[in-house]
Amino acid sequence: MKLLVCIIDNVYADEVEIQLKKQGYRMTELASSGGFWRKGNTTFLFGVDEVDVTQLQEALKKACLDFEKRKRRASKQAHRYTSFLLDVKDAAPFLGLHT
Incomplete structure (x- = not known):
């Protein structure tokens, strides 16, 4: 099991949430701001099985590109989102879980 932490520009957040929920992905959403971007x-x-990581990453990319196409909006930045992939066993201290 893997944990994908995805920090995404608010512009894309609704589209990502809608598309990925339709595809059956479960997610936790946190509003965030500050110095990262x-x-x-x-x-x-x-939370995703290791064999499904690539599929999830492609779904994230597609949701962002679909939004840009529908809104006729080209991205002015190099990144639409930044993601970090962690093994769940490594994520437990990050999330404050103790096993």
Whole structure:
């Protein structure tokens, strides 16, 4: 099991949430701001089986690109989101869980 932490620009957050829920992904959403990208962000936490990681990453990318296409909006930044992939066993201290 893996934990994908995805910090995404607020512009894309609703589209990511809608599309990925339709695909059956479960997520926890945290509103976030501060110094990471110096603007409003949303942080998603996804629990996913290791074999499904690539599929999830492609779904995230597709949701962002679909939003841009629908809104006729080209991204002005190099990144739409930043993600970190952690083994669940490594994520327990990060999340404050003790086994």
